[in-house]
Amino acid sequence: MQSPANRGFNHRQAMTEEWFRTRVLPRVSCVRFLPYQVRQIRDEHLPAMLRDEDKKSMARIAGDLVTVSVRWRCLPFHYFRYGGYRREVSTELACSYLPETALFHRLLPRVNRDTIDLDDKTSCKKILASAGIPQPAMIASGDHRAGMTSDGEPVPLPAVLDRASGHGRVVVKPSRYSSGGSGVTITRPGESAFDLPAYARRWGTWLVEQHVTQHSDLDVLNPYGLNTFRVITLLREGAAEVLYVMLKLGGAESTTDNSAGGGMQIRVHSDGRLDRHGYDRYLNAHTRHPVSSVPFAEHRISRMTEVRELAERCARLFPQVPFIGWDIALTPGGPVVVEGNSSPSLAHIQRTHGGIAPGLVPALRSVMDRPII
Template sequence: MRSTDHQGRLLRLAKALKPNLLVKALSGAPVLWLLLPEDDSAGMTVHRLFARQCWQDGDGSECAVLVAGAGAMLPALLIAATVYSWRCGSRVRRETGKSIVRQWLEQLAVGCRVGVSPPWYYMFEFYRPEIRERARDYLYRSETKSGIYDMLRRQRGCTDSTERLRDKAAFAAHCHANGLSVVRTLAVARNGQIDGDIELPAADLFFKPIKGAGGRGASRWFSDGPDHYLASDGTRVTRAALTEHLRTLSQDEAYVVRLHLAPHSDIRDLTAGALPTVRLVTCLNQDEDPEATHAVFRMPRSPDVVVDNFHAGGIASAVDLVSGELGTATDMGLTAESRWFEQHPTTGAQVVGRTLPHWPAVVALGAAAHRLFPDQVAIGWDIAILEDGPCLVEGNKSPDLDILQRTTRSPAGDSRLGTLLAHHMKQAFSDRQVTAY
């Protein structure tokens, strides 16, 4: 039961090596986007201001990494294009008739022209010409994660609200104190101790690192009688053993304990086991009031996976913001078996055309939650839909846009979200030579 300890150590090591800076540098985007022709589109405004700030914000060592990364971009691009062509090329050839060599060459072309790394060529289906011609309108992980979100937070001084979003126990307490429906914290374990030394209840439980992301380190424990629990793999442990396991986990990083919730009965056939959630993105508009701009419904498809994360092998479907209706579901698009689904691949339940219950309340809850963190420009809300209504699970200070753009097959740069991000980037960093939105 100690595998999650090692995952935590590896993640902390990876963060110390600044992988986001390396990915950003190897993409070539901080250089290429400054060389692209100027236009007044929201996407290009975000690209250019991001690239400029990379150089202005970076210290000497970071700028040196950006220069070195630009120099190493072509070799890295050649290697990555070869790897992903081998991984996904045969599937795309069957779908489109486009040869693997042609796909490989297109990855090099779009990479050198726009700074798009090969995984996103397949994720966003740039092998389709009508989508590839809009490549400059997409917003990429290399500029959002540890990019524009961090830049805006530093400029706006979001220290307190950022810490509340990172700390799941503090987040739950803050939302509960302000009257919002949120998954309650049963216990917090840190430094080998459980706060208050409480006894774990005889209920289905969910453990997660208090500052974890992406489902890392999460585990699910089903109550099996008054004094036993079952792990996802069927391992049966006593309450005392599970308590000791929690204490051991917390020696490396703090953990939060929550109840494991069941989804609304109308959508239980859309999961293979873990709790499905809505990812609702809200962004401050020009009047500093939050607007919902995108929503996707994330569905686990393996009984062995305890989270619904897109990057953990789940599928997701775009949600119509007005009606709550689901579109076609998909995975990340990065394997030989990737495809689009009208029915859930595990349960067989219909996905397309389904309407999520309590939908207006879901959107209202996300907007209300954002008002509790008013200095954050954009937040991604994970919201569970329970029998009695929506319930906040957590807020994400750097919402992933891959899932939004993949499921909608359209770029965020020319969406309402792109317009608002461009507005805030210009307010913070522009010399005001660009026409205001």
């Protein structure tokens, strides 16, 4: 068998980079993550607890906090995020909720590797297109200097949207380093004064894609934005498995489906049935969307088998990233992939599926620290 060096592979450099990425960067990012956690607990989670009339006594909460902290070896911010202070939540159940610190700073760095092809939305779309994966058509992409059409033709920034004038509404979004719907803009070329050069100076790399029409099963729940499914897949030994599926509904005054804009998430069963309750970012339970009279419990989404199968197809295209959250829209013609996420929102999953640590942690550990050669 040839050595890595004989195959033209710089093994020492690869191992050094891997050590830095999995051992050093998580510690640095964990420290930087702390102010965000503090802001959230101060502005959202503690006020929600204080308003809750069904919370435990302070003595029980204090005991829970000690147990959860010891169990996960981290500050228990997630105890408040997932309502561990409520009377019906036992200490054991509170411990079943996976903290963001454990997932994003301990597990995922050793599970997902070489995520650039997935997290760069332009690269991801090209990989998906090469495999014939249905997705919103890409019109152009670029940076603050120039753009390029999907056919590879250079185009000045001011002229990009002119090329999109026949596509109706289009979506402009950052290609890298954005989350939670940040930077996503829906515009209609020729009818709005959207300034793409200014947008590119602010967000860096970007892409423009066609806006898709959603299926009537989703439109009846919330017609004011594109509502998508977040499908979580795990790839083990070449076999892709769907772990969790939730529907993300946008807020009443939002064009995106993110919880930061007033949206909510609902668990979707494999047969397309919705759970009885959807949950907003404060864990408030809703039986229907604010703009709809359709109860979640009586609603079924068609073509869910196709949605799940599409996510599994996509997962096999990124073997270096075993754990992925796919955003999939359902159109009248079937499901289309909007994008993939190497760090899918843990809050979305646990709001809809409860504490997932007993099942997810062993699954992730089974694909940790795979050989890089």
